Amino acid sequence: MTPRQARLEQQRSDILQAAATLIAERGFHGMSMRDLAEATGFGVSSLYNYFASKEELLAELQTRAFATLIDAAESSLTDAIDPSARLYVFIFNQVRYFIDHADVMRVLIHEAAALPAEHRHKVRGLKEAYFRIGRDAVAAVFAQGCGTPDTARGPVDAVALDRATYSIFGMINWVWAWYEPALHGTPEDVARSIHSLAVCGLVARCPSSPTHAQLPPDFAQRQVSLLNRRTGND
């Protein structure tokens, strides 16, 4: 990559990050290209040297973010740890990303419908791919039972599995709406709360959430580097 291309890519990333912040605040239609120009220091027309239109800018933002999420999830789930720990890794990955990139996350959740049809289908495909990764992780825990054979429930019907998976996604995705570091603990605390709720519920007795000791030793660093890759929205 020439320095020329690197500079261009860097500025595209900067613009995307600024756009994520503004869209998260005011919504896609609430952000004007003039707002974005002021936030980035560019003139309004210069933005069109980097993105063909406002809608293409949104599409690029969403595509990059989902690709990052999928990459991080796939890479982190290659380890052959037990289902409950795998689910924790998946949850922590996503919680971590949402807390670190709250504005990008808000865009992902809120502005899927603002895309033109062509881009919407592409993003939809990425979203479904991501959903399947999560559902596989949930299904493994579901099938396994509480870790001991006598509590195993056996296979569950597909609709109930979908509902459970969507519900777990709901816990994770909702983090953007309430989490404040000063009030609600660390991202690890959040991930543990969600994992505990997903696996054991509020009241049941079962093994506590995996500690870091049970996870690969380089786990934390791996996640960070993965999540900062490709999106460039840091």
Add this chain to the structure above:
Amino acid sequence: MTPRQARLEQQRSDILQAAATLIAERGFHGMSMRDLAEATGFGVSSLYNYFASKEELLAELQTRAFATLIDAAESSLTDAIDPSARLYVFIFNQVRYFIDHADVMRVLIHEAAALPAEHRHKVRGLKEAYFRIGRDAVAAVFAQGCGTPDTARGPVDAVALDRATYSIFGMINWVWAWYEPALHGTPEDVARSIHSLAVCGLVARCPSSPTHAQLPPDFAQRQVSLLNRRTGND
């Protein structure tokens, strides 16, 4: 109430419902007053006979919806049933409302930030009141344990309780993003899935979700009438 006032109130409700649909589709800034005029059959300027501004319209929509939710939750939780069943009632209430009024719900979730400061604080107050109702229901289950004394965990720290409550709200609120009646079962199925996940998790053995037999016999009808009251967004 004179017929005059009744007619005015009816038309205000109609306009609010149409606005909810449009805002849910395109976002607050994405809906124009001309769109709303076309959807309601009014001329653009006639809308200003009913609402002082576009922002006041949004504020009224959100205020009415939260007031409806709070009323329904408070009324349905007066019965002295056991904590787990109370939590189910709370969850079902909200799921039911979200599925019946998916557009209003999307507005509640997405467009809080679009309000001017004054109205935003008022709505924020309603939202916190609603949160406290849910948190009390969660806390009772949390404290009770799995219904038998030997599994009781005792009191939990406040931050963890908040995290768990927010997570349960997340499961419920996320329903708008995925639920389709043809694919995912009845609203009761959804409420049971969420309740089961909240109380027992994916794997633990514990009493199944309350059946309707355990609930007051007029439960279903009471919910419907409550939820259709005051909002008028039907």
Add this chain to the structure above:
DNA sequence: GATTGGCGAACGAACGTTCGTTCGTCAACG
């Protein structure tokens, strides 16, 4: 080493359209 020319990148100005809102008017109803 100085001059030139091509080119990516940034810009201000302006386009036509749409935005939220206001106003004067006029028909209809109580």
Add this chain to the structure above:
DNA sequence: CGTTGACGAACGAACGTTCGTTCGCCAATC
């Protein structure tokens, strides 16, 4: 007959986008 409410026309502001131009860098030429 007086009040209410519906309306089209019009407002200034802001929208996304385009255009012509300029600036500065880097390589090729003298």
